Amino acid sequence: MSAGMLLVATPALEDPNFAATVVLLLDVDAEGVLGVVLNRPTALAVGQVLAPWSDSVAEPEVLFQGGPVETDGALAVALRRSDDEMLGFRSVVDRLALLDLDTPVELAGPDLEDLRIFAGYAGWGSGQLDAEIAEGSWYVVPGTADDVFRADTTNLWRDVLRRQPGDLALHSTRPADPELN
Template sequence: MTEVSLTGRLLVATPALTDPNFDRCVVLVLDHDDEGAHGVVLNRPTPVDVHDVLTGWSKAVTEPSVVFQGGPVAMDSALAIASVPGGGEPVGWRRVFGGLGLVDLDAPPELVAAEFGSMRIFAGYSGWGPGQLEAELHDGAWYVVESEPGDAFSPDPERLWRAVLRRQRGELAMVATYPEDPSFN
């Protein structure tokens, strides 16, 4: 049984996490309950421009305007997250937490995109079955930290892992200086 929902929090890969799908990843948890968890990797931009795959949405996304690799699950599908300033609930958007929600990519972008403050599109997602994430946390694979409003739409996603760790207190901030390959140290 899930004691505390991690929805809205960040999972930051520890240096001990050896799965190449999540090396130095920052995952925004979109849902976490007894059925499992799912989220999106915030710091894996792809070279694929949104205009090339979802033309109508290309003007609505936050820079960089590329598709992000949300995780290793269902990479042939897309999902989008967007912020809605002012607490509204526009058509084609479902609140996940705070002012952040999921976008219905089947909705006509010209009708709903103007309501969004920021938006990002992901190919695939990260998913865990019941108890799987809890086991990974127990094994020391992830740091769980609070998300900040700009994390989901960072203009410099490649530096997000270090930036999120650097703003933590105590020893966790020191992990931001961990070398990519400790053997070179």
């Protein structure tokens, strides 16, 4: 498991904070794991809370609910135009980076290809996520920049599973409640 990978909630995960979610891992180390939920857009326009960044964010131009931790704070995930080290960016994987929202837009803007801002984040302490994976709560799969910045996240969960090899792709067709089938 590493930064840039996705956690896809299995049907066994019933926690309402994470049911049917796709989480992008941003930081993975011995201390724990930090990520953001990719498929929970809010109705709050970025311009209402972070006006300087409203012209830079990907469609839809709203905040996304990144997770249940520190929901009053914001994390910005950027797709940079180049791999060069730039002020205000902390690399995640390839051209994906975390952007410090205190960086002046004029400095960061020219290097931004896409930007998504998340209210809050998902976090796990050391060993906690490994235990959840072992109990069958998460699938761990490769992620792409398209997963992070797609305009309509309604079918992200199914689409990510559908492109996986082998039996994992079959889970994309599974009904939310198999007993109703």
